Amino acid sequence: MAKVVNCSKSNELKSEFKLGVIGCPIKHSVSPVIHRQFSQQFNHQIDYQKYLVEPENLTSFVSTFFTNSETQNLVKGLNVTLPHKQLVIDSLERLTEEASLCQSVNTIFVDQNGKLTGDTTDGRGLLYDLEQLDFAVSGKNILVVGAGGASQSILVALLKAGASIQLLNRTQDKAEILVERFSHLGKIATFSASAFGGSLKLDGVISSISEFNGPLMSSITSCIDSQTYFYDLNYGERAESFRQFALANQCERFADGLGMLIGQAAFSYQIWTGSLPDVNSVKL
Template sequence: MVDLDNFYISLFGNPVSHSLSPVVHKIFSKQINIKYFYKTVLTPKNCLNIFLKKFFKEKYNLGANITLPYKKKIIQHIDILTNRAKICGSVNTLKKIEDNVLLGDNTDGIGIIADLKRLNFLKEKNNILLIGAGGAAYGIVPNLISKNNNIYIYNRTFYKAKILSEKFNKFGNIFYLKNKTIKNYNFDLIINATSSGVFNQVPDIPKSIISENSYCYDLCFKKNGRITPFLKWCKKHGSNYLQDGIGMLVCQAAHSCFLWFKKFPNIKKTIIKLKNKIKI
């Protein structure tokens, strides 16, 4: 293992105690033979920029991840954005490319596409319901649209769904739904991109949209390997195809790792190891 220098990566967000990213990156570190340490940083409101500046002042603090609720807010504090970060207007990965210069990227979109393909959940010309209109949704919408699907956005705050859909409608078929009309649609794939699972809650959607043929995917996951509240609810109302966000976590993290170190970890082996660890 490379040990000339010890690199440090941090995850900034609120909350962060639930995150499995430190476990994932510990596995990655061994796989790519580079010694780096990954920790979570609980970041209070209005303290993000202060925390980031302090962190990146240190020589071996190479990069960072950003999670809720800061994926969109972080944009104003970044010097250079990758094209995919510019398109989605959301950032989950930072890299210090020289003193006082930060590169911002978003690996959520390529992460979820990779995992949906791995699971055979994603097909072309599907009707996809995306629940939520926060930073995570912004990160994955461009990639979902690129697969020639119809994307429907539903959010408890209606105007946020409208803003998100209008931002990306030039790239493909994307629409926003109101509470009264969502029950009139049939969906092939339903993705929960809200943080409801962190708080043991379920998004407010009608049970009539769930059927035995519905593919249900939750970006959230449980540390103990149990089913998330959203997926439990989907199963209760008939879905036979359920998957949490463990695979997406690993896939997007692998692309972050590649940005930092130019080495790509083994996704399949990491998912197996991670699942074994969280069931203990």
């Protein structure tokens, strides 16, 4: 049974949109706060909740959410967070091209043909935030740390934007699988400090792992300098160890993933409502 975590005050006006985010755990999510602020920009009336959904209940929850007759007149949509971004694919009728390439979904909507569709806006959110930070990825050597679901959701966007990717993961085999899967999209290889004749210099390092791994990161120290940009998909305290590693290696250019979180949310909101919010006005 899914548990509803009600994080918003009741709204006397009738909602136009029935929205939410599903995950396990989910209590930490700030998505309702973000989307409520988006809705105020357009005077939309939304009901956005966070739902604690166990993996074994995922398919039934998604089906019930979108077929509930009590909300049949509302536009419906779901955001998807860990651990469901890959698991939810089996509950959908169609994937967008990007979601199919990534094999990752963070946004569910009903398309114009009535099909339950999965998309991913994570990569778009990351690129938007990096642009805001004045870090264009085209032509840059970028190390992506991790080869899990979070990594898959951004690799397609980075490669399509023209980045050259080095992929570093605790288990080499998993990294090699992703390299093979995405090699047709651009330059991607497993990390090697001796690449380019031993002169590999990284323009950016993006961490997609949930917890900092010191021994893994120690292998890149010869490839970074004070101009290397460090970016953690985590935000707040969960990004602190990665930031400290950057500072210890004289790298002061660092950002956490809060901007990406808001950016991907904005693109999800656009899918559901047709309106792209101003992310710069969001206050958390």
